[in-house]
Structures are given as C-alpha cells and as structure tokens.
Amino acid sequence: MAQRPLKLVPQLMAILAVAVITLALWAAWLGWDQHRDVHPDGSETGPYEAWQVIGLVLTLLAPVYWAASRRYFAGAVLGVTAGLTAAAYYDWSDDSSGLFMVGVGMVMVGSLVVTGAVSAVIASVKTRTGPARQRS
Template sequence: MSGRRLVTRIYRALAGGVVLALLTASCWWGWMAWDQGYHTDPVTGVTGGPYQAWQVIGCVVCLVVLGVLATGRLPWWLVLVIMPLSFTAAWSWTAAGADSSGLWGVGAVLVFVGMLAGTGLVTGLTTVVRSRRRRAG
C-alpha cells in the first residue's frame, strides 16, 4: 500500500470516528437526556422513570443501526472503542450535573459496561455476517 493511500485511509477512519462519536452521543441526547422527571401511574400509584419504555427502545434501536452501519465502514475495534466511550461521556455529562450524591460515577461504569457488551455483540455479529457473505459471494 502506498503512503498516500495509507494517509487517506487514516483520515477517513479519523473522520468516521468523529462522526460516529457525535452520532452515538446524539442518541443519548435525542432520546433520553431531555426527560429527567419521574412518572406516577394514576391508577396504581406506582412511580417509574425517568425514562419511558419507548425512549429506551428507540435509543437502543438507533444504537444498533448505528453500530451495524459503522462496522460496515470502520474497523470493528474502532467502533467497539468509540461507541461506549462517547455514549458514556454524554450520559455522564447529564448525570454529573444533576447528581448531588456522587453516585453518578457508579452509573457511568454500569452504562459503559452495558454499552461495551452491546456494542461488542453488534460489531461481532456484523463482522461474522459480513465475512460469511464475502465467502459465499
């Protein structure tokens, strides 16, 4: 591979990584960061929240689609690094500002571990499916 092609690949990966980080953080901001209130069911009196099920489902679906698309354009290991870090950073920014107990750090670790597991599953499955399609085609 020539030096020029290598530099082009590096710039594309860098630009793709920045876009992926922004889009991943946007999943948090767009689906969940704006809703911080708890909700009480008028019939049962049970309090839940702060997020509704549709928000979590929407966020997860967007993250899965983003992970699949990103793994098609970037190396899987780069997607596995960027998505958990950027989502956790966006979550932490919101949580740290609203938490007076200091427990947001525990939440950040849990969010990171969950994102790492989910992103690992998505990138792993996407990589396997793509490699099988290449072999078959």
C-alpha cells in the same frame, strides 16, 4: 484472503463520527426527559421510560452496522461507548449523592461489551455474505 492493514486516520474518523451520532441520538431519545415520576407511596422512577431506551438502542444499531460492516471495529465499539459514557456523565452529573458514577460506569462497561458482541456478529455475517467470497 488478504487482510487490509489497520489505517489509523479512518479508524479515528469512524470513532469520532459514531461518537457524535451517539451523542445526538442520546439527546433525541433521552436528553429532553428529566422528569421523575412520583408514585403514591412516595417512591420515584424515571426519568426515562422503557420505550425511550429501546428506541435509543435500536437506532444505535445503524451507526454500529455502518462502522462494523466497513471493518471500523474501533469506531463501532469505542465510538458508541465514548458517546454513551459522555452523555450519561453530562446528563446525570447533577446528582448530589455521587452515585451517578456507578451508573456511568455501568453504561460504559455495558455498551463496550454489547457493541463488541454486536460488531463481531455483523462482521461475521458480512464476511460470509460479502461480495469478496468466491466459490471454488
């Protein structure tokens, strides 16, 4: 099977497109909720609910699938990672303790690892079931 050479411009466009979509999805799912819940014992949780984060993750599967199935692995992995990292930084940077950078770093590393794994699975499945596969 012949491999396509890595083309720089389509990869960069995929990174940009997936990053913009990721930023929009963050805004839609998490960006509007800035309210922390205060419990009777004085502890705080939030601002996000579990359903919001699950919704974000599930909707991010669409752009990751789009990019990975077209062999734009850099677009899938770096686009989502850049988008989530930028959104988390912008959303959390008003924290006066400075600990928001720990969270941003965790988002960056976590999204890099998870999108890399998901992209590899998508590419593997797409390769086995793709139209280019012929029986001998």
